[in-house]
Structures are given as structure tokens and as C-alpha cells.
Amino acid sequence: MHSSLSELNWGLVVSLIVASAIVAYIGDILGMKLGKKRISLFGMRPRRTSRFITIVTGVLIALVTLFVMAIASDAVRVALFNMKYIQRQISTLTAELSKSRSELEALQLDLFKSQTELSAKGRELQEVEEKLRESLANLKEVEAEVARLNKKAKELERDRERLGKELEAMKQERDSLETQIADLRLQADRLRESLEKMKEGRILVLAGELLTQMPIDPTNIGEKEIENAIEKLISNAKLALSIRTGLRxxxxxxxxxxxxxxxxxxETMENKKRKVVRLIVATNAVVGESIDCLVSVKDSVLVYKAGExxxxxxxxxxxxxxxxxxxxxxxxxQVNVRAQGDGILPDPITGxxxxxxxxxxxxxxxxxSSASPPFKVNVIAVSDIYTEGPVRVKIEVD
Structure with a gap:
């Protein structure tokens, strides 16, 4: 109630009261003056004239009130002159409000349905997220498995390449073995021929036998001198066989x-180091046959010094x-084993x-056997010993 009174337009109310009081006062004075003078208006009696003035005064009060209110308040002015329009607007707005409420109720219903669907979608989303997490975990496992398989594939590819190389090497080895088999068959045929000849004659040399050897220092000699040295080596071999067999x-x-x-x-000229040239029998031969020989060239170095x-x-x-x-x-x-380990060339037949x-x-x-214990036995090199040997030693008992 207090809030309503405080919100009144007290200026308008006071203006209406003052304007009504002024119009009423003026009407009352006019009425009294006309009554005292007994003035008649429009042919009416003075009493009726006084009443008419009172009515006119009331009408003026009403008109002044309406005028003041119309001037002072836009709302009153609109209410006085646009009431039907406002009523039509109110009706329209009321209908629209009703329609909006219906639509709001439909929207609320749709909202409820949407919220229900949203909840369902949320649950579906959670399920999808859970499946996604599981799928991601499975994907990581699959990626790890793919990486492992890729690594395995690379290993298998390396193995395939290695096996391919081994296969190629085995093919080459097979070809080599086939060649060797052919050579062995040829050698077997030759051996059979040699055996037949051996049955008929005396064996002169054996395959692999060392006939003779010679050290050569190629520092200050050429190919011709080396060829002459090999010819001399052949002559020495003939002389050695002549002594052994009694043949000329x-x-x-x-x-x-x-x-x-x-x-x-x-091979002798490849470097200027001391060499040993060895003449080795290639195949067995009997008396009267030509002896096929191979020439082996090895570096010759000092292995043991005299007195070692x-x-x-x-x-x-x-x-x-x-x-x-x-x-x-x-x-x-022990000396024989050590000498071979240190590079001394052994006899191909006896070792x-x-x-x-x-x-x-x-x-x-x-x-x-006659020495008194304790005593020490030394095997000592008689002279300087090179790669070609032979290892000549003496036995000393201390």
C-alpha cells in the first residue's frame, strides 16, 4: 500500500484538484451573480439559468480535467483517444500470448523429449567413448603387433637375402664341386692308367712329392735370371732322381x-723379398714317363738364428x-710342431x-741315458734357418 501511494503522480493529482477548484469557484461566482441579477439565458427562468450554469461548470470541470490529464500523461492521452485500438491490441496480444504459451508448452514438451533423447545420446556417447577407449587400446596393441611384424618381416627379408646369398654360394659350390668331381673323375682315370702302368713298371715319383727347392733373392735380378734359376732347379731335381734311381x-x-x-x-717378382721356389710333383709317374711338376713360390724369411x-x-x-x-x-x-707353427715349410709327403x-x-x-740327474736337454739350431728349412739341429746335455 505504501509502495502504491509512493508511485502516484502527485503533481497530476494536485493539478486536477486545483483546476477543478478554480473552475468550480468561477462557476459558483457566475451562478451567484446571475442569480442575484436574475439574468435569464436562452429564454429560461433565472433559476433554470443558474442550474444551467452549474451544469456547464461541471462540464468544464470534466473537460479541464481531461485536458490536464491528456497534457500531463501520455498514458491517459492514449487511453482517451486510442482505447479501442489498445483493446484490439490487447486482444491480439492475449491471443498471441495464448499461442506463445501453447508453443512454449510444446517447446517444453519437445525440450523434455530432447533432454530425454540427450540423456540417451549421452549414455550412447559414454558407451561409444568406452568402446573408443577400448578400440584405442586395441589399436595400440595392433600397432605394437604391426611394428613387431614389420621388424619380423625385415628380419625375414634379411634372412631371405642371406639365404639367397647362401643359396647362390651353394650353387657356386655345387658347380665347383661338379667341376671338382669332373676333375677327380679325370684324375681317377689317369690314376687307373697310372696304376696299369705301375703294374708294368717301377714308380719313379709320387704326387705331392717335393723334388727340390731353391732360395732366390729377386732384388737385383730380372725375369730371365729367375727363369734360369727355375731351369737350374729342374736340373737339380733330375740329378737328385738320378742318384736315387740310378737312371741317367x-x-x-x-x-x-x-x-x-x-x-x-x-709371383717371384711381385715384391723384392727373398723367395723360396719349390718343385713339387703334380701326379704319380713311373720310370719312363714324363714327370709333371708344379712350381710353388713362398716368401722366405729368417725364422731361427744359429744357436737358438x-x-x-x-x-x-x-x-x-x-x-x-x-x-x-x-x-x-715338439721342434717339428713348433717349426711348422712358426712358418717352416714341411715336406709335403712326410710332414x-x-x-x-x-x-x-x-x-x-x-x-x-748316461747323464746323472738332474740334467737338461737342449735342441739347438745349428745354423740360420729360413722358411724353406731344413731345420738342422744338435742335441746338447747340460
């Missing part, structure tokens, strides 16, 4: 192929002759790198 040197035919000779000269101890052993007990012979044999075998005269061997056995 001119009756022994040693053949070295042209290509083999050129290869030997080239090649093997030694200390004995703390007296040895019998049999024990002394066995001990000395073992020492010489020995040197020899000891029988008298020297048995003299050493006697010295060992």
Missing part, C-alpha cells in the same frame, strides 16, 4: 707348363736307453721340417 739325368723328363712357369716368375734353443726339457731321474730314445723323439716332435742323422740321434740317446 738325361733319361728323366721333368715337365713344367708354360703358364705354370709364367705364374712362378710373376728350439726345445728343452729338464729330467730329474736317470733314463734307460728306451726312455732316453722316447724322450728325445718327443723333443724332436717333416728336417732330419737328424742316425749316428747323431743314437749318440744323443747314449748321452741322455
Amino acid at each position: 739325368p738325361e733319361d728323366i723328363d721333368i715337365h713344367v707348363g708354360e703358364e705354370e712357369l709364367k705364374k712362378a716368375i710373376k 734353443v728350439l726345445a728343452s726339457e729338464v729330467f730329474t731321474e736317470r733314463l734307460s736307453e728306451e726312455e732316453a730314445e722316447l724322450a728325445l723323439y718327443n723333443l724332436l716332435r 717333416a721340417v728336417g732330419n737328424l742323422e742316425a749316428t747323431e740321434f743314437f749318440d744323443a740317446v747314449e748321452n741322455l
Whole structure:
């Protein structure tokens, strides 16, 4: 109530009261004056004239009130002159409001349905997100598996390439083996022929046998000198076979192929280091046959100096002759193994790198069996020993 009173347009109310009071006052004065003077208007009696003036005064009060209100308030002016329009607008707005409420109710219903659908979609989205997380986890596992398979594929590809290379190598080896088989068959045929000849004659040389060897220093010589040296090597081999068999040197035919000779000269000239040239029998031969030989060229270096101890052993007990012979044999075998390991070229047939005269061997056995323990046995190089050997030694007992 207090809020309503405070919101009244008190200026308008006061203006209406003042204007009504002024119009009423003026009408009352006019009425009194006309009544006292007994003035008659429009042919009416004075009493009726007074009433008419009162009516006119009321009408003026109403008109003044309406005029003041119309001037003072836009709302009153609109209500006075546009009431029907406003009523039509109110009706229209009421209808629109009703329609809007209906639409609002429909929208609220749609909103409820949409919220329900949204909740359902939210649940579906959660399910999809859960499936997505599972799919991502599975994807990571698949990616890891794909990476592993790619790595495995690369390994398999490397294995395939390696196996391809091995297959190619095996094919080459097969071809080589087939060639070797053909060569072996050819050699077998030759061996059969040689056996037939051996049955009829005496064996002169064996395949792989070392006929002779010669050191060559190519520092200040040329190809011609090397060729002459190889010819001399062949002559020495004929002389050695002549001494061994009793044949005349001119009756022994040693053949070295042209290509083999050129290869030997080239290998000898490759560097200016000391070389050893060895003449080795290629195939078995009997008396009366030509001896096919190969020329082997090896670098020749100083392996042992004269006086160098090649093997030694200390004995703390007296040895019998049999024990002394066995001990000395073992020492010489150690020297043979060591010499081959140090680069001394062995005999292709016997595998020995040197020899000891029988008298020297048995003299050493006697010295060992008669020595008083403890004593030490040394195997010493007699002279400088190069790659080609032979390893000449002496036995000393300390």
C-alpha cells in the first residue's frame, strides 16, 4: 500500500484538484451573480439559468480535467483517444500470448523429449567413448603387433637375402664341386692308367712329392735370371732322381707348363723379398714317363738364428736307453710342431721340417741315458734357418 501511494503522480493529482477548484469557484461566482441579477439565458427562468450554469461548470470541470490529464500523461492521452485500438491490441496480444504459451508448452514438451533423447545420446556417447577407449587400446596393441611384424618381416627379408646369398654360394659350390668331381673323375682315370702302368713298371715319383727347392733373392735380378734359376732347379731335381734311381739325368723328363712357369716368375717378382721356389710333383709317374711338376713360390724369411734353443726339457731321474730314445723323439716332435707353427715349410709327403742323422740321434740317446740327474736337454739350431728349412739341429746335455 505504501509502495502504491509512493508511485502516484502527485503533481497530476494536485493539478486536477486545483483546476477543478478554480473552475468550480468561477462557476459558483457566475451562478451567484446571475442569480442575484436574475439574468435569464436562452429564454429560461433565472433559476433554470443558474442550474444551467452549474451544469456547464461541471462540464468544464470534466473537460479541464481531461485536458490536464491528456497534457500531463501520455498514458491517459492514449487511453482517451486510442482505447479501442489498445483493446484490439490487447486482444491480439492475449491471443498471441495464448499461442506463445501453447508453443512454449510444446517447446517444453519437445525440450523434455530432447533432454530425454540427450540423456540417451549421452549414455550412447559414454558407451561409444568406452568402446573408443577400448578400440584405442586395441589399436595400440595392433600397432605394437604391426611394428613387431614389420621388424619380423625385415628380419625375414634379411634372412631371405642371406639365404639367397647362401643359396647362390651353394650353387657356386655345387658347380665347383661338379667341376671338382669332373676333375677327380679325370684324375681317377689317369690314376687307373697310372696304376696299369705301375703294374708294368717301377714308380719313379709320387704326387705331392717335393723334388727340390731353391732360395732366390729377386732384388737385383730380372725375369730371365729367375727363369734360369727355375731351369737350374729342374736340373737339380733330375740329378737328385738320378742318384736315387740310378737312371741317367738325361733319361728323366721333368715337365713344367708354360703358364705354370709364367705364374712362378710373376709371383717371384711381385715384391723384392727373398723367395723360396719349390718343385713339387703334380701326379704319380713311373720310370719312363714324363714327370709333371708344379712350381710353388713362398716368401722366405729368417725364422731361427744359429744357436737358438728350439726345445728343452729338464729330467730329474736317470733314463734307460728306451726312455732316453722316447724322450728325445718327443723333443724332436715338439721342434717339428713348433717349426711348422712358426712358418717352416714341411715336406709335403712326410710332414717333416728336417732330419737328424742316425749316428747323431743314437749318440744323443747314449748321452741322455748316461747323464746323472738332474740334467737338461737342449735342441739347438745349428745354423740360420729360413722358411724353406731344413731345420738342422744338435742335441746338447747340460
